[in-house]
Amino acid sequence: MNNFVNILQTQHKDILNSLGQHLSISLISLLIAAVIAIPLAIWLRRYKKAAEIVLQITSVFQTIPSLALLGILIPIVGIGTVPAVIALVVYAVMPIFQNTYSGFTSIDASLEEAADAFGLSKWHKLIKIELPLAMPLIVSGLRIAMVLIIGTATLAALIGAGGLGTYILLGIETNNNALLLIGAILSALLALVFSALIRFLGKLSFKKIMIVLAGIIVLFGGWGIYSVVSKPLSTITIAGKMGSEPEILINMYKDLIQEENPKQKVEIKPNFGTTNFLYKALKSGQIDVYPEFTGTVMESLVKVQNYGHNPDKIYKQGKSMLKKQDNLDYLSPMEYQNGYALVVTKEFAKKYNLKTIQDLAAVQDQVKAGFDIDFYNQKDGYQGIKKAYNLDFGNVNTMQPSIRYKAIANGKVNLVDGYTTDPQVQKYHLVVLKDNKSFFPPYQGAPLVTDKAIKEHPGLKKALNKLSGKISVKDMQKMNYQVTFQHKKAKTVAHDYLDKHNLIKE
The missing domain is CATH 3.40.190.10 (Periplasmic binding protein-like II)
Known part of the structure; x- marks a missing residue:
């Protein structure tokens, strides 16, 4: 908890910046998805077979794993915000289209007939009768899409688009639960807040909803144009x-x-x-x-x-x-x-006078090793070290990279693999053994x-x-x-x- 509070105090500006990035990506994706899905559903409301085909296609898009979709987009549009927004739009189109189509097709036929009897044009019937009646379901679709977008947008950090996913990924990578919680909690709160706001929006009159949506479009459109124009070309x-x-x-x-x-x-x-x-x-x-x-x-x-x-x-x-x-x-x-290293506890190094990897040969039976799975299997990892230094530790445990240092700090193991500049070496008072045969490749x-x-x-x-x-x-x-x-x-x-x-x- 102290770590959590400390990070909030020292990094609040960066956290707010990530929150703003997440919010920006999410709202832009929702607006684009709505602009695509709502008019398409309105146009296809009279063509049931075509609407079913579109619904099937959008449903298939949702089954594509998000990482796979990002991988497909990167060679086409590069990395950063653009592929993230495209992926989020792909996922958001289906719920908006489905709910909009359902909203229009569920309108009582007698109301349609009454509107025709009064001589309303198709346009006036759409604006005055159909859209207001379908609006509750449309808003429901927007809510579902927004929650889905905010959750999926955490993956945007993987391709350089920023957002709250940065803290989640950093938390996982560094085994820092405070960072992970900050990203996860803020993402959840963002989803709850916007779900409530969209629900409130659904209670407004159709005219007021249109005014709010127009305001959002103008705001984000103006912000986007300003960002492009104001950024110096020589940056x-x-x-x-x-x-x-x-x-x-x-x-x-x-x-x-x-x-x-x-x-x-x-x-x-x-x-x-x-x-x-x-x-x-x-x-x-x-x-x-x-x-x-x-x-x-x-x-x-x-x-x-x-x-x-x-x-x-x-x-x-x-x-x-x-x-x-x-x-x-x-x-x-x-x-x-910043290359591979073998790291031991200070006590273990002092007890057996360990300074180099070669020194481990004399105390192999005393070693309790904890290795990352990849390091354990790699030729430039443990398998290569065994041959180069004639080592064969009898007690070796494989574990996730994020928990290796906790294991050695808690005394579960006395030797782990790591990197020469890892801050945990200083935190837990560990000793990096010298690679006296220069086995590990240079990482300058x-x-x-x-x-x-x-x-x-x-x-x-x-x-x-x-x-x-x-x-x-x-x-x-x-x-x-x-x-x-x-x-x-x-x-x-x-x-x-x-x-x-x-x-x-x-």
């Missing part, structure tokens, strides 16, 4: 993956760029998504820069196997291949490496930049290269700890490091 957009470390780095990039050119507009997008999404966004020009690691470049981006363990050689090979493959610039790397971080951004902004390369050879493993571990467990803002931590090391001027 540099920097994005980062999920977690504290990428957010710290992108805030450093921003400060360094603006130190070089104070007038330069820089937009940062933290928690933007996975490697695949970020790389596609970079190639498509949706972002200009993001921090990437050499090991990830080789394994996931240029897809090279058996690339060795020489950090300098791997960096140069990755840089050359990225330039040739996608005309991207991979700038100079930092000092630290460096800015990955589009060639277009380098050409358009002459000072960009110089600014980002100021981090070349900077930031030690302990520095990064400490900064991650400050953000993850002390709940300091990433931009504050980043700025303090740059100031302390004279990389920027106050």
Whole structure:
């Protein structure tokens, strides 16, 4: 509970921003779905067979898993808000269409005949008789769609569209229940509030409902136009993956760029998504820069196997291949490496004088290991370590990445896999064993930049290269700890490091 309250106090502005993103995506999706579904249902109310076909098609759309739909959309429209809105519209069309169609087809035939007898035109009959009578069911469809949209919109964070899903995903990734609860509770409250508002809307007269809807359309249309017009064309957009470390780095990039050119507009997008999404966004020009690691470049981006363990050689090979493959610039790397590590308790290390992975060979029967399932099975994980160091731990448990550190902190295990800059190492007073045979591949971080951004902004390369050879493993571990467990803002931590090391001027 203390953690929950602390996050609300220290990150309330970011939480409100995510809430605003979630609300914006949800309302825009609902409006577009309503504009598509309601007129279509009105037009097809006289054509039963055609209406049934449309209803079947929209029902099939709802059976498509949301992640699969996003995956289909990404190659077509890229990542960010656009594919998220398209996916949400696809899911929302069916309940709105179904309820609107039911509302019109359930109108008493005698009322239709009476309207014809009075000589009302089709248009006047629609406005004066049919729409008001169908409105309760239409509003019900809008309520169902809105609740569905708000719940599904949490997945928008996976493709860089932001929203409350960012906190849910971060909570799962870092095993931080407070973050997870913030995202889940606010999403649920948002759904309840808008369900109640739409229900209240249904009690108004037809004329008032039309006025409210027109106002919402004008408001969001004007906001959208303003966003496009007001955004400077020369803005540099920097994005980062999920977690504290990428957010710290992108805030450093921003400060360094603006130190070089104070007038330069820089937009940062933290928690933007996975490697695949970020790389596609970079190639498509949706972002200009993001921090990437050499090991990830080789394994996931240029897809090279058996690339060795020489950090300098791997960096140069990755840089050359990225330039040739996608005309991207991979700038100079930092000092630290965020690679795999074997981590033990301080007590265990002291008792058996453990400093390197090789030292574990003498105490194999004392090891109680807790490994991530992937690490346990990978050739560059436990299976490779066994051969390289002639190890074979008899007591090995596989578990989810998020609970490994809790297991070692609670004494359930005394050795886990992790990453060299994990803040849990500092929090739980753990010891990272030295990889004395250099088995694990190097993971040096460096800015990955589009060639277009380098050409358009002459000072960009110089600014980002100021981090070349900077930031030690302990520095990064400490900064991650400050953000993850002390709940300091990433931009504050980043700025303090740059100031302390004279990389920027106050």
